[in-house]
Amino acid sequence: MPKIKTNRTRYPKDFNVVEEKLMEFEQEMREVTDETADKRKGEANWPVMQIHHKRTRYIFELYKERKISPELYKFLVNEKYADPTLIAKWKKRGYEKLCCVQCIQPREHTYGTTCICRVPKSQLEESKIIQCNACGCRGCSSSDTK
Ligand SMILES: [Zn+2]
Ligand SMILES: [Zn+2]
Known part of the structure; x- marks a missing residue:
């Protein structure tokens, strides 16, 4: 799971645009993983997948609207805040709302x-x-x- 602000990473100039929201997602993620720590599979994983989706969507929308720099976007993908596989699918016609890549795995x-x-x-x-x-x-x- 990605971490918010550590010293070893250099942050793009406009990181502050997304920082607060990313902390919210992080918090949400922590809550659901605490809840589901004992059961790992299937339904227990849904909230995690849904937050993962929401966070990726959030970053993707900001990028599309040019509210974040390409540099920051790349950074967020590299740091796994956003899922590049999912985004690649969203760019395709008919997949704009795809929930998760598992769904289209043959x-x-x-x-x-x-x-x-x-x-x-x-x-x-x-x-x-x-x-x-x-x-x-x-x-x-x-x-x-x-
Ligand atoms: Zn779906
Ligand atoms: Zn799905």
Whole structure:
């Protein structure tokens, strides 16, 4: 897990733009990992995945809106505050809202070749429960409004 401000790292000039928010995420992350320390797998991991997603999204949005410098963006990716694999997917059409990379990994999914949360709601029966096994996502198809 990335650490906030240590002496050995040099911080980009505009790090203060994101510092406070990153501390919040860090705190949130600590709370959920404390809670789930005894159970490691499956659902216990969802909150961690969700925070991971939120933090990556936050950084990506700032970068897109040019609110942070490319230097800071690169730094945050290198320091693992943001997940470059996820961001690379978000840049592709149809994946703008992808919840986690596990969802599009070709493997056994409950709904064909992709995770059920990737299937547009309009293509599913209404009663069907949508929930991704990896992160608990309830639907991240680009055609769904959320
Ligand atoms: Zn999803
Ligand atoms: Zn997922």
